[in-house]
Amino acid sequence: MSDQATIEGLQLTSNVRSSGQVEVALARVPQPDPAPDEVTVRVEATPINPSDIGLLFGPADLASLRTTGSSDLPAVTADIPPRAMTMLAARVDQALPVGNEGAGTVVRAGASPEAQALMGRRVAMLGGAMYAEYRTLKVRDTLPLPQDASAADGASCFVNPLTALGMVETMRRENHSALVHTAAASNLGQMLNRICLQDGIGLVNVVRSDEQVAILRDAGAKHVVNSSAPDFMASLIAAITETGATIAFDAIGGGRLAGQLLTAMEAAAVARMTTYSRYGSDTFKQVYIYGGLDPGPTELNRAFGFSWALGGWLLTPFLQKIGPEQAGKLRERVLRELKTTFASHYTKEISLRDVLDPEVIKGYMRRATGEKYLINPSLA
Secondary structure, eight states, X not given: OTTSOOEEEEEEEEEEOTTSEEEXXXXXXXXXXXOTTEEEEEEEEEEOOHHHHHHHHTTOEEXXXXXXXXXXXXXXXXXXXXXXXXXXXXXXXXXXXXXXXXXXEEEEEXXXXXXXXXXXXXXXXXXXXXXXXXXXXXXXXXXXXXXXOOHHHHHTSSHHHHHHHHHHHHHHHTTOSEEEEESTTSHHHHHHXXXXXXHTOEEEEEESSHHHHHHHHHTTOSEEEETTXXXXXXHHHHHHHHHXXXXXXXXXXXXXXXXXXXXXXXXXXXXXOSSOOTTOOOOOEEEEEOOOSEEXXXXXXXXXXXXXXXXXXXXXXXXXXHHHHHHHHHHHHHHHTTTTTTOOOOSEEEOXXXXXXXXXXXXXXXXXXXXXXXXXXXXX
16 A cells, blocks of 8 residues: 555643643644554544543643744643552653544555455544544554444444443453443443343443433433432432342442442342341352542441442453454444444534644533533544
């Protein structure tokens, strides 16, 4: 492919400086000619997910945010608290590209038949560095979209859909029959609710406001509990008792919620016991933390016996664990239900330059329920 003119495009990077700041900046980056098993995609849509925000700004103090760079290649800089620099040591002074997933049109293809078959096709992509005008990547990291699917339809068809399906698959593989999910009114949570309704799986949705309760009730959810309500624990125990849920996926991370989930599952299990045990029930209870909406310490009250576990869960290790054949089946389901079960809705479409606008940053950093930003790199 070296006889073709070089393609150059804007790309967004995040760099933790050894001096104690994070700099998020635009740069002009040439695209390499695709190898035989690669394609170059013109990025047309890429979402801002919580995991992307973590790479963009990490633990930086956004009150210190300031505009830097130039009018042609803008940047923003924010201070990082000294205590947080230790955990960022591995990425100091590296300009890391941002953006987990996206979608666009293949504009160059390598020599292999698999790559050539994608020329001119609209595809979804996974593999990082999506906050860019162009992305060159392996064919295996693309997913051809249906002819009637837009780039916006396909932009979020990896992270949230596969995470929701991965939770259900983890539940099944670990011999649980129902599950609990926190921050459940999120885009991902609403997908999980649709999956569970469709597949007949008991789901307890934990939210933090009456408005979020209404969102899920309107979407058909049967069990929705409000963590800010005075009767939260009683309602949680009742919902877990009815569903039999013994596994939970927690997006919050910090605070008391993970311990409360284990306590409620234990209370439901103890109520089914016919004989007393000072060690609690022998029902195994699992909570997986998969997010960090609360960056504080995870607090456990140890009111849940001795048959329990608390661990972390991430999508990529899960997909590696189940292997390419099973992961392929999950992707096939996403494609079949792209505009129904796995539909994503966006409240604002922004440009790459907008990502660096302090007022826009305030918007997507809120991570508010029902608000999801979509980057369109073709916008000025």
